[in-house]
Amino acid sequence: MFRPEDPLAPRDPVFEEPWQAQVLAMADSMVQAGRISASDWADALGAELARAEAAGQPDTTATYYAAALAALETLTTKATPITAEELAIRKADWTRAHERTPHGQPVRLARDAD
Amino acid sequence: MSTFDSKHAAGLHRHIHSHLPSDAALRVKALESLAVEKGLIAPETIDAWVEAYSDHIGPMRGAKVVARSWVDPAFRARLLENATEAIKEFGFEGNATGHLKAVENTATAHNMVVCTLCSCYPFSILGMSPAWYKSAAYRARAVREPRAVLAEFGVDLPEDVALRVWDSTAELRYLVLPQRPAGTEGWDEDRLAAIVTRNSMIGTERVLATGGT
Numbered sequence: 001m002f003r004p005e006d007p008l009a010p011r012d013p014v015f016e017e018p019w020q021a022q023v024l025a026m027a028d029s030m031v032q033a034g035r036i037s038a039s040d041w042a043d044a045l046g047a048e049l050a051r052a053e054a055a056g057q058p059d060t061t062a063t064y065y066a067a068a069l070a071a072l073e074t075l076t077t078k079a080t081p082i083t084a085e086e087l088a089i090r091k092a093d094w095t096r097a098h099e100r101t102p103h104g105q106p107v108r109l110a111r112d113a114d
Numbered sequence: 115m116s117t118f119d120s121k122h123a124a125g126l127h128r129h130i131h132s133h134l135p136s137d138a139a140l141r142v143k144a145l146e147s148l149a150v151e152k153g154l155i156a157p158e159t160i161d162a163w164v165e166a167y168s169d170h171i172g173p174m175r176g177a178k179v180v181a182r183s184w185v186d187p188a189f190r191a192r193l194l195e196n197a198t199e200a201i202k203e204f205g206f207e208g209n210a211t212g213h214l215k216a217v218e219n220t221a222t223a224h225n226m227v228v229c230t231l232c233s234c235y236p237f238s239i240l241g242m243s244p245a246w247y248k249s250a251a252y253r254a255r256a257v258r259e260p261r262a263v264l265a266e267f268g269v270d271l272p273e274d275v276a277l278r279v280w281d282s283t284a285e286l287r288y289l290v291l292p293q294r295p296a297g298t299e300g301w302d303e304d305r306l307a308a309i310v311t312r313n314s315m316i317g318t319e320r321v322l323a324t325g326g327t
Contacts, residue, residue: 002246004268005313007323014168014242019135019142024242025163026146029155038212038284046231049250059250064233069138073145082148090144098134109147 020065027072036079044071172241175206176289177310179239181303183216184294194218197289206238212284214239218291219320223276226264226317227288228256234282236289240315247316257281267318290317295324 015021030036048067057063077084093109101107135143149155179201183190193200197214214236217225229235230253235243246252255263260279264271271277280288292314298306313319 002263002266005311005319019139021164021168022142022146022160025160026149026155029159029163035154042232042234042284049232053250061245064248066138069141076145080154081152086148087144090148091140094140094143103133
C-alpha cells in the first residue's frame with residue numbers, strides 16, 4: 001500500500017547507514033570510470049533483488065542495500081583485479097583492527113602481524 | 115579465573131564487540147580499501163559523492179527544469195526533443211543520469227516511471243530515489259496495476275486519461291513534466307519550482323498544490 005507524499009512530514013534521511021551511501025558511491029564511481037558498465041551494474045543489482053525476493057526477504061530498504069552490496073562484490077570480483085579471497089582477508093583484517101582499537105581512536109589496518 | 119573475573123571478561127568482550135561495525139559495513143570497508151589501493155577509485159571521489167547525495171543533490175534540480183519548461187516554450191521544445199542536451203544549460207546534467215527523456219503530462223495523458231529490473235532513476239537531477247521506488251512491490255505493481263498504485267498515491271485518474279508507464283534502464287531514464295497548475299499565472303521560475311514535488315516528476319502525483327506558496 002502506497003501513500004501520497006506528506007509535504008509537512010520531516011524528511012527521511014536519504015541513507016539509513018553510511019555504508020549504504022558508500023556502496024552506491026563506489027558503484028557509480030566505477031561506472032563513471034569505465035571499470036564496470038551501467039548495464040552490468042543494473043543487471044547485477046536486478047539479479048540480487050530477484051534472489052532476495054525469491055528467498056522471501058522482507059521488501060525493505062535494508063534488503064535493497066544488502067542486495068546492492070552483494071551485487072557490487074560480485075561485479076568487482078568479476079570485472080576488476082580484486083578477488084573474493086582478498087575481500088574475505090581484508091574484511092577479517094578490518095574486524096581485527098576494530099577489535100584492538102580503543103573506542104574513539106581512529107581504526108587503522110596493521111601492516112605487520114599482531 | 116574467578117567467577118567475577120570471567121564475568122568481567124565476558125562484559126569487556128561484549129563491550130568491545132558492541133563497537134564493531136556491522137557485517138555489511140566491514141564488507142564495504144574491505145571493498146573500498148582494496149579498490150583504492152588498486153587505483154580503481156579515488157577516496158576523495160567517494161567522500162564527495164556521499165556528501166553530495168546525502169545533503170545537496172535532491173529533487174529541487176528537477177523542479178527547476180520543470181519550472182523553466184512551463185515559462186519558456188522554446189526550452190520545453192528542446193527538453194522534449196532531447197532532455198540530456200537541454201538540461202546542460204543548468205550545469206548539473208551529471209553523467210549519472212545516462213540518457214534522459216522528458217515525458218509530458220497533458221489533460222488527456224499521464225506518465226509514470228518505474229524501473230522493473232532494479233532502481234534506475236535520474237538521480238543526478240532528482241537525488242536518491244525514495245524507498246518505495248526501490249521496493250519489489252512498486253517495481254511489480256506499477257506495470258501490473260498502475261491505476262491501483264496511482265489511487266494509493268492519492269491520484270484519482272479518470273478513465274479517459276491515458277496512462278503510460280515508462281520502464282527505466284541503465285541507459286535511458288525518465289523525467290515526468292507535470293502540468294502547470296491553474297492560478298500560477300505570472301509566477302517566476304523560483305516560485306514555480308517550489309511547488310514541483312518529487313513524486314510529480316516520477317508520476318505518482320498529478321495535480322500540484324499551489325496553496326501556501
